[in-house]
Amino acid sequence: MGRKHIVWDWNGTLFHDIHAVVDATNQVFRPYGLDPLDADGFRAVYTRPIWVAYERLLGRPLREGEWEELDRTFHEHYHRLMDGCGLTDGALDVLEGWADSGRSQSLLSMWMHDRLTAKAGELGIDHHFVRIDGLRGGTPGGHKAEHMAAHVAAIGVDPRHVVVIGDSVDDAHAARHVGAQAILYTGGMTRRADLEASGFPVVDSLTEAIALADG
Incomplete structure (x- = not known):
């Protein structure tokens, strides 16, 4: 599959934040009387757009204005809980190895751009990317x-020379949308069975992902 450029996803891929996401989601839905989710329970309902996942949890459509309030509350909790999170195992090694090979990589996330760039800098990995893009305006929680x-x-890279590495079916859809390849990682938000249904390769570590991208 040898490609010239990797587009990395952030949440659930390079940044191991599944427990912060699950805990923040549980905080959001505590006033609704829902039983707390574990990681597997969260993965069973997770999808994009995220408001559809919330409707699955509630068993009903969201009311007008409800999504905005739920999203605001989620991020209040998440931005507190994420301080206990770090890079996924092997992330630094694969970023450094790809950079040392002379090939390029970039970072694309649906997390807020300013927070994304600040966190990548804080973790000391921002210099590995030729470009970092987060969400600048628009509706949070949507498709990529x-x-x-x-x-x-x-x-300015030919999409045929791009591989997207992410943890969600939405990453697969985004790769297919531009004519790129994708490798999907099981350590994030999505069940393996859902990732496999995309038709793209599925791996259990970033080391495996980079080996496929390098193959």
Whole structure:
């Protein structure tokens, strides 16, 4: 599958924050009287757009204005809990190894851009990326496909030479949307069975992911 450029996902891929996401989600839905989720329970309902996952949890459509309030509350809790999170096992090694090979990589996330760039800098990995894009305006929790198209166009790399490494079916859809390949990682938000249904390769570590990208 040898490719020239990797587009990395952040949450659940390079940044191991599944427990912060689950705990923040439980905080959001505590007033609704829902039983707390564990990681597997969260993965069973997770999808994008995220408001659909919330509707699955509640068993009903969201009311007008409810999504905005739930999203605000989630991020209040998440931004506190994420301080206990760090890079995924092997992330630093694979980033450094790909950079040392002379090939390029970038970071695309649907997390807020300012927070994304600040966290990547705090963790000392921002210099590995030729471009970092988070969400600048727009509706949080939505699909990544159009953002992927803009990201790849800004980099100026032929999508046929791009591999997207992420943890969600939405990453697969975004890769397919631009004509790129994808490798999907099981350590994030999505069940293995759902990742496998995309038709793209599925791995259990970032070391495996980079080996496939390098193959």
